[in-house]
Amino acid sequence: MIADVNTIAVYALREALRRKVLIVVLILTGAFLALYGWGTAETFDAVTARPDEPLVREQTVVGATLLGLAMFVTLFLGTVLAVFLTLNAVRGDAERGLLQPLVVRPMGRVSLLLGRFFAAATVCGGYVLLVYGIAVLLTGTLGDFTPDDIVGPGIALAAAVVVVVGVALLGSTVLSATANGIAVFMVFGAGLAAGLMGQIGEALNSDALEDIASIAAWVLPFEALYQQALHFLTDSTQNFERVIVTLGPFGGARDGGPLLWPWAVAYLAMVWAAAAWRFGRMDL
Amino acid sequence: MAATAPALSVAGVRKRFGRTSALNGVDLEVQPGQLVGLLGPNGAGKSTLTKIACGLVRPSDGAVRIAGHPAGSAAARAVTGYLAELFRFPGWASADEVLQLHQRLARSPGDDGERAELLARVGLSEARHRRVEEMSKGMQQRLGIAQALIGSPRLVLLDEPTSALDPAGRRLVRDLLVDLRGRGVAVLLNSHLLGEVEQVCDHVTIIARGTTVASGTPPDLARPGGVEIETEGGTQHFPDATREQVPDLVAQLVGAGERIYDVRVVTGTLEEAYLEAVAEPQP
Numbered sequence A: 001m002i003a004d005v006n007t008i009a010v011y012a013l014r015e016a017l018r019r020k021v022l023i024v025v026l027i028l029t030g031a032f033l034a035l036y037g038w039g040t041a042e043t044f045d046a047v048t049a050r051p052d053e054p055l056v057r058e059q060t061v062v063g064a065t066l067l068g069l070a071m072f073v074t075l076f077l078g079t080v081l082a083v084f085l086t087l088n089a090v091r092g093d094a095e096r097g098l099l100q101p102l103v104v105r106p107m108g109r110v111s112l113l114l115g116r117f118f119a120a121a122t123v124c125g126g127y128v129l130l131v132y133g134i135a136v137l138l139t140g141t142l143g144d145f146t147p148d149d150i151v152g153p154g155i156a157l158a159a160a161v162v163v164v165v166g167v168a169l170l171g172s173t174v175l176s177a178t179a180n181g182i183a184v185f186m187v188f189g190a191g192l193a194a195g196l197m198g199q200i201g202e203a204l205n206s207d208a209l210e211d212i213a214s215i216a217a218w219v220l221p222f223e224a225l226y227q228q229a230l231h232f233l234t235d236s237t238q239n240f241e242r243v244i245v246t247l248g249p250f251g252g253a254r255d256g257g258p259l260l261w262p263w264a265v266a267y268l269a270m271v272w273a274a275a276a277w278r279f280g281r282m283d284l
Numbered sequence B: 001m002a003a004t005a006p007a008l009s010v011a012g013v014r015k016r017f018g019r020t021s022a023l024n025g026v027d028l029e030v031q032p033g034q035l036v037g038l039l040g041p042n043g044a045g046k047s048t049l050t051k052i053a054c055g056l057v058r059p060s061d062g063a064v065r066i067a068g069h070p071a072g073s074a075a076a077r078a079v080t081g082y083l084a085e086l087f088r089f090p091g092w093a094s095a096d097e098v099l100q101l102h103q104r105l106a107r108s109p110g111d112d113g114e115r116a117e118l119l120a121r122v123g124l125s126e127a128r129h130r131r132v133e134e135m136s137k138g139m140q141q142r143l144g145i146a147q148a149l150i151g152s153p154r155l156v157l158l159d160e161p162t163s164a165l166d167p168a169g170r171r172l173v174r175d176l177l178v179d180l181r182g183r184g185v186a187v188l189l190n191s192h193l194l195g196e197v198e199q200v201c202d203h204v205t206i207i208a209r210g211t212t213v214a215s216g217t218p219p220d221l222a223r224p225g226g227v228e229i230e231t232e233g234g235t236q237h238f239p240d241a242t243r244e245q246v247p248d249l250v251a252q253l254v255g256a257g258e259r260i261y262d263v264r265v266v267t268g269t270l271e272e273a274y275l276e277a278v279a280e281p282q283p
């Protein structure tokens, strides 16, 4: 079983490499990080050039906002990668006749699905951690901001992208490749919209909006994990700085509370079980 | 028990896809070392039956066992080799890499040697390191056949394996099938090429509209069509006569004063038998 999962994972990774998906994402990432580094340096120059008595520590606000932006882009690029690595895993490959020769081998369908999942989760999770790490470094060296918690946001962000991998894999058992890609991006967009709604709710003091947003974030826990990651960023920042940071442009920084992690794991398990059930009953 | 079990046994299998009924109770057996041809018109259910045997499609009813194991179980899949009618290998992989992947998945103890031998048997030795996307359709089908034989399966299911092959390739596959039979491997061959089936198969099953309409050895199915004797007065046809009766018939005619120019024993072809078997029943 483990050997089979491993074989399929290696196969999926080689496919990604040869199909140049990884290369394209890496080029995009390089471009983003270069721009990010440049922007960070410029912004912090502008901030420190105004030495008048600040109401809040401007570096924190600027740094957290910039890093929040970097995390948003990281999650987005991670999602692009996740979708490309899994969009055709089941239906797409079955329609092209790629899946049948593999499925008739003794390993069975669950191992195949596990292999695809681990390959994509490892690549996307690792990718997100790497890009996040580089962004933190850039913000610390070119700018002047280090998050209160360096590791936490990275882990939450990686977990968010792993959830996206699970959702995309489930989607691939129902939809053919293109439809699945579109659907996953729409779900991802819905999560973002929920985050924005929460922010607007907070600004307008609308409990209803905030409730809808938080329900949506739990239904799509990659959003809750993303908010958690933003929250970790300024965990011990207090008072007015915190208010400003929380109102950053890319979704609210909300603490998911103690239930977030167990829920994310349970959610992934349910998505996974649904995918395995669906795939197991499919006529190919 | 499992030692005497047929390599493939299909009993009363039905399959419905929504409203379409693809199979309405088909029975079939393939013994070790037997080469069975599965014939039938487009849409008859041949591919569906093959897919049920290798666990890709779940039957709605009936029992399918492979060497005594239920079809679709890991034990059944471990002894089966399958070439799908429509399949594709990843374009980025080379022939050798495709076979290597399948060796791992089939848990084949074979190594480099097995791959080289299989590629040679399907005439792809030269293309061993060529990528699939750079191969012609027929080359890919040859690679598919090699893939189906990885790990020395006891049962080989081939769904139109020669549809894209050139005449030499078809010849190669025929020889390969005969060789497999010699090694005690059971083969189920789906094909529309009646000549091919007639040449190599020990047994033929014809299905139409999801049911078995004829079954037997090729000579049994292609039953004799009588004797034709050319005389001065024209050709005389004896539809029920057999080869054994020819001397008597000739003697009779000569005795009656006829002059004989030619005698032909008419043998029906598998094609005729096939067309008759699959003909729509007249209302």
Ligand SMILES: Nc1ncnc2c1ncn2[C@@H]1O[C@H](COP(=O)(O)OP(=O)(O)OP(=O)(O)O)[C@@H](O)[C@H]1O
Residues within 6 Å of the ligand: A283, B017, B018, B020, B021, B022, B040, B041, B042, B043, B044, B045, B046, B047, B048, B049, B085
């Ligand atoms: N996945 C599917 N969904 C719905 N109907 C299907 C499906 N697969 C096959 N069928 C139907 O089942 C019947 C049998 O199809 P099958 O592919 O087994 O025929 P076949 O004998 O292999 O034909 P051919 O000679 O054209 O390959 C057809 O009526 C077909 O439309």
Ligand SMILES: [Mg+2]
Residues within 6 Å of the ligand: B046, B047, B048, B085, B159
């Ligand atoms: Mg077919």
